[in-house]
Amino acid sequence: MRAGTSKGLFIHRHHLPASQEAWAGPLLAAMGSHGSDVRQIDGVGGATSTTSKVAVISPSTRMGVDVDYTFVQVAVGQEVVDFSGNCGNMCSGVGPFALQEGLVRAVPGDRTLDVRIFNTNTSRVIVDTVEVDEHGSFNEDGDYAIPGVKGTGSEVKVAFIDPAGSMTGTLFPTGRRSDTIRVQEKDGPSFRVTATLIDAANPFVLIDKTTLPAFLQIEPGKDTPEYLKHMESIRRAGAVLMGLAPSMEAAAKVRATPKLAILSSSSSRTKTDSIEDAGRTPDIHVQAFSMGKPHPSLQLTGAACLASAVCINGTIAHALASSSPKRMEFPEDPESQWNTPERTPSPSNSDYPSSSASSLVPSPRTVRLSHSAGSIDVDVLATCSEAFAFVDRCVVSRTARRLFEGKVYYYEDRRSGDF
Incomplete structure (x- = not known):
């Protein structure tokens, strides 16, 4: 298929x-x-x-x-x-x-x-x-x-229900919404980048492109084996920080996770970066990687993960996002749109915000992400504050x-x- x-x-x-x-x-x-x-x-x-x-x-x-x-x-x-x-x-x-x-x-x-x-x-x-x-x-x-x-x-609408902690058990495995990744390669330069290490639908290492060293600030499509080697080093270092691997060597053996994505503000991209979006400016631009190579578009789990990060203050994605929230309509009962008479609520929804966060109200937002092949909209329902973040669901459409x-x-x- x-x-x-x-x-x-x-x-x-x-x-x-x-x-x-x-x-x-x-x-x-x-x-x-x-x-x-x-x-x-x-x-x-x-x-x-x-x-x-x-x-x-x-x-x-x-x-x-x-x-x-x-x-x-x-x-x-x-x-x-x-x-x-x-x-x-x-x-x-x-x-x-x-x-x-x-x-x-x-x-x-x-x-x-x-x-x-x-x-x-x-x-x-x-x-x-x-x-x-x-x-x-x-x-x-x-x-x-x-x-x-x-x-x-x-x-085909794909709804990721309570996507946080898919592999690490928590939304932010390091306990922080922004981290500094230090990369020390055996036969290469050492450098540091600013990242958000987040696990929603899949664990991702999200990098602020502006913090990459000058020798990695290349034009789209100009990736070389040397460039990809440095990107892989960043991914492996992120894997260790997230607790997904005990060492860089161990991280090299699991190429699929965590995944890596380079983020930039939508205002920084050129017309050749992606298909122009009619009617609305994307919130953020992303170049994702898959199995060590640039992804031709964007993973769907990457869309859910990045959109979640955009909705949570303190992440680099939130800081780079360029547009104000766009409201979307949800039914009064958050479960009703997923349940037919023969179906029951997902057991995973038992983790809905506890009474300690009862003063917070879930906020719906449509996040538009641009990538090398075009753009994708993600409907996110999330609750967050300076000290609390919960992603109820992310909905993305496919064929x-x-x-x-x-x-x-x-x-x-x-x-x-x-x-």
Whole structure:
């Protein structure tokens, strides 16, 4: 399936070995990474980080959840599979897949369906709201467009419920909303940058571009192996500060998380930086990275994470954001827009602000993020003050489309198989 701006295999869990530890061989071979092939020529992978992904889906036994979803990042040019973190773009295909495969069913006559998804990588609930045709199937056709994808489709709303602490257990793993990262490379210069280390939907190292040293202040598209090496050093140092790795060497072994993004004010970008936004100036500009390379657009989890940071004072994203809050309408009952009569509230919402923060009012805001391929709007509901921050949900819209269905044949250590 093509899900958002990513593409990958969507597989029923029962088609894979019972033990998750045994998934690496079949998935590496099926995607074409067996033998560390950078072209993935003997598999169905697309030889980029955004097209070498797998979603594994099964019916859920959890209360109030429809399906369980495990994301797998299959490395390109390495025999590595990474289960750390989630992919929000791939998540936008989980609801459509579940409906198409009969894992969930729409109420006759309804034209939308909320599919409640438990992401096993982050232990968080995501809600996909998908359009339904007159036959009760996923309606792919529509006029909704997203940057990075040619053509249009039906709108799939992806809601990250209580996204904080996906891997670290807390929104700000260091206990601070702004940090200084000191980078000391073995065979390179030492330098420091200003960052916000935040974990919402996925852990991210957000860097203020203006604090990068002069030799890293390059024009967009001029990234070199030397530049990418320095970016990776920043990411690894951030991983250690966030408690995701005990050392720089250990951080090098987990490329998928934390992720790295370079931030700049929207006023500093040129017309060539991204597609011009009609009607409204973006709040902030971002260049994200994926598996050590510049991301062609922006991860959906990155959009949720960055938009959350924009809404919280004290972060570098909040300081760089250029426009005032744009209000959006929510129903009086915050849960009502996600629940059909057959569904119950997410267990994760039990962490809603306690009585100690009862004087604070959740504030809705639409944050517009610009990236190299265009822009993306994120609807955020958050409660924050100088001493308190809680992100209730982030909602982002995508499109998804089934590209083919059938069997994928693979060869693993001279053994053939299919799923």
